[in-house]
Amino acid sequence: MSTPIVAAPDGFALPQEQRRFIKWTIYLGFIVLAFGVLNGLDQALNYAHIDIFRFFPGMRTYYQGLTAHGVFNAIVMTFAFANGFVALLVARGLGTKLNSGILAASFFTILIGTLLTAGAIVSGTASVLYTFYAPLEASWPFYLGLALVVISTWITSLNLFVTLAKFRREHPGERIPLLAYMGVATYIFWDIASAGIAIEVVVFLLPWSLGLWHGADPMVDRTLFWFTGHPIVYFWLLPVYMSWYGMIPRQVNGALFSDSVVRIVFLLFLIIIPVGFHHQFVDPGVPRGLKYAVAVMTFALFVPSLMTAFSVMYALEIGGRRAGGSGLIGWFFRIPWKDPSVCAQVLAMLAFMLGGITGLMNASYNMNLEIHNTTFVPGHFHLTVGTAVALSIMGIAYWLVPYLEQKELWSAKAGLVSSWLYFIGVLIFARGMISGGLAGMPRRTAISLIPYAEPPGWRLAGILVGVGGSMMFAGALVFFVVIAMTVLAGKRTQIADIPYSVTIAKPQNAGWELSLDRLRYWIAIAVVLCVVVYGPFLASQFPLQLNIPGFRAF
């Protein structure tokens, strides 16, 4: 009665060469994450009035470090991880190999993009933060590098589509295996969602930084940025959902109860792309009615995450009860907490609940008037991308790196220490950030250098941020030690396969469920919705005013 969520569960091995490209794409993400996390420590201490950023190698100002922290962690690391991990899972799900040439092209594109962007940031000519709002003007390698990093994700999606097309030719009439379905849906969604940032960078900012445009249109640029800037969080999250749905049930000896529910969740993320205006609630120039409409759509976005909460919790419960757990919550303590991969990801899920609640608060526009651009916002997203995603990726690494290296994990115990340190750290950190935000503490601000007396509530908030952030840093440091030691000194072993899961309810080969696999219709709906929400606004901006001169005092 149980159905594996891959097509050919036995006897599949990815060719060595492809495994190597996937490995180095993911390692590139981890190396970049290490630099980003290092720059997180000085951000956190800054809030506790400890000013160490000027002593950082290559980093001269707080804002330069903040740019590195945001760009490295949120864009480069997440994209590199997705390119490697999702490609591996799709190949595994379909039981077929990828296209080697496209795989190599994707790797070298993101590598060159990362080097260009990192070079611009370290040279101090791109301290424009992760949002790079024009007319702040970075040097051209920053924009070109970012464009290449985005293009590498498109190259990866091409690989997934080619591989899926091959599977469909060879298996006519079969459903797309769930593991592959999740990966392909993620990249289709991202191809549409990334259009905003791609147009912003390639059409406006990159030519502008090369002197081809005389100025920028800040309103249009930030609107294009946030067209991508909200859905980008789902591009961070969905690879992790693939692990929560596709691997975690197996890792806890549970099972996923419904195949179709998972597909619906991914389709909902695909459809509800155009909600970026909720980042512009307090912007001038955006009509009020549009803001209210997007506010309602944003609330709809909680539905797929609530569905996930149910399905994944249920999978955990099955595992916990099989291990002898009983009662209303007794099962929760019986899941394999000693497995660092499970421990990290379940802690990440707990953080995500708080992240979801604070997200609802941000999305409520009346609250948004109080907390927009205060530290409440980083308090929220360090629970989501900073923990739900980052800690899950660390958890995934505890089986993925041994699989890619064919070596045993160096120390499971150290992995547990890392996960708990990071989790407790983020709770303290976010408590500080959230309370600081409610007390009016602005985000993206060198608090250790402010020239006015701190208003009440900021001091305690800042200390909590410093303490919690330091614990997160320590946890991440232990993670990097575990991974480095596994790669360098792990005992050789044979790991045949990844821990893919099974579903209890089979995917049906008839009826309404077939429509879930007809992706082109869902794509059409998604594109139409984007045009309906963004089309009239963008059309009203013509003719564009590319006349605001660049600003480089950073």
Add this chain to the structure above:
Amino acid sequence: MNHEAERYERFFLIISGVFLVGFLLVLAYTSVHMRVMLPGRVGTIEANPGESLAAAVFRTPPFNHLGVTKVGPDEYQAVYFAQAWAFFPREIDLPVGARVKFIATSVDVTHGFFIAGTRVNMMLLPGQISEETYTFRKPGKYLLLCHEYCGLLHHTMHAWVIVK
């Protein structure tokens, strides 16, 4: 087990849906009844060919008359411009109970306009006019902050609103 799970899930999603709709109703209530409104489209400032944005701002009403103007009983208008890294005027005085319409713009980069502890919270974009109305019911020294990164000395950018 499967059947049971589906029933539980439906129950869970219905409860979730009720909560989400409830939240939206509360939002609608605060908008309609308590008049908590988001800022909308106000207007733009466009420089003529050869003219700087700053020059265009200063010739455009109401920015040709910065600071506080009394426009009715307990009704005021406070006009600001922001420039890296200061607000002008640097300090304004208001009586307790003043209902103030803040009108502001930027002459260079994107800035924030946030009075800590209130819901006066808006973005200032070069070429766009921002507006927000707020009633000060408590006396005090309110901190007006730039809360959007605007370059090297962003953290120094602040001003004061004195209510007494």
